[in-house]
Every structure is written in C-alpha cells, then in structure tokens.
Amino acid sequence: MELASKYNPAEVEEKWYEYWNRHRLFSSKPDSREPYTVVIPPPNVTGVLHMGHMLNNTIQDILVRRARMEGKNACWVPGTDHASIATEAKVVNRLASQGIKKTDLSREDFLKHAWEWTDEHGGIILQQLRKLGASCDWERTAFTMDDKRSESVLKVFVDLYNKGLIYRGVRMVNWDPKALTALLTKKLFSRKSTANSSTCAIR
Structure with missing residues (x-):
C-alpha cells in the first residue's frame, strides 16, 4: 500500500467522523463507570467561531477523548448561548441593511427576526464544531434560551x-x-x- 506524501484531511476526517456518529460513539448514558463530564462553554450566536474557540474546544476534546480511553463514562455536552445585547445589535444591523428599523417592528416581530438569526448562526457554530471533529454527545445539544x-x-x-x-x-x-x-x-x-x-x- 502506497502512502501519500502529504496528509489530505478530506480523505480521512469526514469519513471517520461520520462513522463515529453513526455508531453513536460519543453518546453517554449513566452507568457503573466513573463519570467524566464537560459542559462546553457555550459560544455566543453573534457570528461564527474564531481561533480562540478552536483552541479551547480542541483542548476540551483531548481531555474528553483521554477520559474515554481511560474507561470513564465521558460526556461532552454541546450548546450555544444567546449573548443578549450583543446578539440584538447584530440583528438590528442586519435589519438596517434590509431597510427595516427596529422601532417599526412589534416586540413579537423583532423576536421572530432574533430567533431566525439564532437558528442560522447557532447552526453554523454547531456545524463548525463537527468539522473540528468535536466528540460531543450531540443528542444533548442545548441552547441557553x-x-x-x-x-x-x-x-x-x-x-x-x-x-x-x-x-x-x-x-x-x-x-x-x-x-x-x-x-x-x-x-x-x-x-x-x-x-x-x-x-x-x-x-
């Protein structure tokens, strides 16, 4: 078998990550093993992940995977955070780019736009974590709101x-x-x- 001279992540990472998820290797249910739980510091849904998030989550992933190898019942809980005022500012700016003033909207209408933003960017963030190879128990995904x-x-x-x-x-x-x-x-x-x-x- 001839090995490539350069590592090509496209040939390896997606294939094995899909295999891990299909076999629910990251899923955790309470049992007799020693528990090891990490709750991800939830990233704000104000945009996308940055290098600081990548470093932070890589370290968490290493710790969780090591715990699994030690035979512990490791559970890494994923989620995102609403970021309150910071998210509101992002939504207001996007509405402005569409020619819509926040003051012209009812509370219910504005909240609808805010939840649309949250669904969009929260989803992007979670997909980024998956692309990183994060071994989270995705069945436990949570949102602070x-x-x-x-x-x-x-x-x-x-x-x-x-x-x-x-x-x-x-x-x-x-x-x-x-x-x-x-x-x-x-x-x-x-x-x-x-x-x-x-x-x-x-x-």
Whole structure:
C-alpha cells in the first residue's frame, strides 16, 4: 500500500467522523463507570467561531477523548448561548441593511427576526464544531434560551429568592447612544456576599 506524501484531511476526517456518529460513539448514558463530564462553554450566536474557540474546544476534546480511553463514562455536552445585547445589535444591523428599523417592528416581530438569526448562526457554530471533529454527545445539544434551560434558570432564582438567600437590586451602569437603551445591571446579592450579575436592556 502506497502512502501519500502529504496528509489530505478530506480523505480521512469526514469519513471517520461520520462513522463515529453513526455508531453513536460519543453518546453517554449513566452507568457503573466513573463519570467524566464537560459542559462546553457555550459560544455566543453573534457570528461564527474564531481561533480562540478552536483552541479551547480542541483542548476540551483531548481531555474528553483521554477520559474515554481511560474507561470513564465521558460526556461532552454541546450548546450555544444567546449573548443578549450583543446578539440584538447584530440583528438590528442586519435589519438596517434590509431597510427595516427596529422601532417599526412589534416586540413579537423583532423576536421572530432574533430567533431566525439564532437558528442560522447557532447552526453554523454547531456545524463548525463537527468539522473540528468535536466528540460531543450531540443528542444533548442545548441552547441557553430554549424552554428547558429557561425554565430551570427561573426555578432556581425563584427558589433562592423565596429562601431569602438572594435579593434583587437595579443599578444603571451606562447609556447606549446607538441603541438608545439604558443598560441596567440586575444584581443578585447574597445576604453574605455579592453574587454574579446579569446585564439587560431596559427601555
């Protein structure tokens, strides 16, 4: 058998990745093996993956594949993130290129455009990860704004609030002259220390 003098990924990578997926070699179900789980830091759906994502995900893939070789029940959970204001800016810019002003749309109409953007770019990102050879359990793919994740977040925060472990305060941190939006930080404060905050747009 004659070996090529140069490696041609087109002859190898797609063929074997399709084989791995067809035989569900990345799928993980709880069993008696030692678990090893990585939840991918979800990339924002503001565009496509960059070199930083490639490096980050390559390292995660190496760790997950090594765990599998060690006999562990390895599970790498894939997903994407909504990126909130950053995604909104992308959607507004695309609408502007089509001659549409956000202010002329109802909330429901704008959300429709936002979800179209999310479906398009989220799909691109996941396909890029597949092209990279990421050994994710694709049956577990999640999006931070899907119904299941949104319901879980609401439940946790309501439970913490009802237990008196956190309270909410609103502080204005900046004004966006382009989006004409007051950016507010809704901080969730622990009774003992300051917790993480999330930023949202208020009009």
